[in-house]
Amino acid sequence: MSMECTTADCQNHTSTYLCTGCIRDLQAWLDMVPDLVKALSVTVAKLDNVRPAGGGGGGGHKPGSAAPINLDALQLQENLRTVGTDAKAYAHDPRAAGLALLIQDWVNKAEILVSGPNEPPVNHAANRERIKNIAPAMPTRQLLPWLKLHAQIIVTSKDIRNWAHRGKLRAVERTPQPTYNPHEVLDVWYETRREESHA
Template sequence: MTACTTTDCQNPTETYLCSQCVSDLQQWIDKVPDLIEELFTTMARQDQVRTGRNGGNGGDIHAPMPIRADAAELRQALHIWVKQDAGQLAHDQHAGNFLPMLRDLIKRAERIIDLPPDETIIVGTCQCGAKLTAKIDQHDVPCTECDTVYDRNTLDDHLRQLVRGEPMRPRQAIEHLRRNANVSIKIKDIKNWVQLGHLGYVLERVVNAGAPVRAYFPGDVLNIHHQMKDRRRRP
């Protein structure tokens, strides 16, 4: 036995990744095929764009580049993860670096998929209280009030953690989201998302006898709910 090589894990393992980290890595790998397809749509968009959106003459219309270069590069980088098996990758001495590497690629891909490259969104709040805004594929986020610069991945992780909540059983999570987010989700939806690898779960400790009960972070359930709605709206 040795320690898992994932940062801050140290669980015992006979390979370079513990069973939990293998499961986590496989869940991220399973997202890759759908992302590659969506990146192709984004990469090949031929919509007309108005250059006056962020300044200049709002009436000027120009054809965009034949492809979105950022989407093409990410699509190529993600291709090496297609059909990879986390259990096999766990035998690689560099396996502890695979999850953060893949997670970063996927986060960057999700930011630009089917969204205009100059779209500006709120990504957090500065220590001075000002709202932080950034373009979809922007990595460094400066505050316009005090000039403090933030790392985009750190901001995204912080926001995701704030809305994630505490683990809940399916019916509790559904009721929580109905009450607090005004969304309607069914037990069947959660089961399907888990089976397809879109939604992860945690196992509660077994009290006395009985099987472990799957619990979910309500923020994760809400995130997948919105992703599925976006996919259904696309032609």
């Protein structure tokens, strides 16, 4: 049976509810879960920026009541413990696309709680979608500062040349100078980082 991938805006043909690319993306998120579950144990016990167990509210911590814990971290830890380890198994579930988004959201929130609010992770999937809708193709000299400002990534002109040479990136216009779609550059940048992290 052939159908379209159920991930929003994917439309790749597949025999399951997720295409091969989306399964690979989901697996990258799932691979982050075990380390985050462990790290959240430390965050749960932290006494900074926490709410008392059993509910917040005023009055402060009362003698003899439960020790304060980070309930947000505890909830995320419990959520992540329910997550499977094999993205291919999710691909057979009609809810796969929604579950993948939910897992991504949990991972992003867990990373923020673990690493602290000063350096929240960049949501590259959201960036790609946003850029796709608002950014026209542009030459490298305009593209690099644009990506730094709007997508919070650093790309060099050498990166662009290498990706184009290896066929990962195609110019929209070749004359008088090559122009590239920012969302495609972001896709290649994200894919390259994933490959490097699994090398």
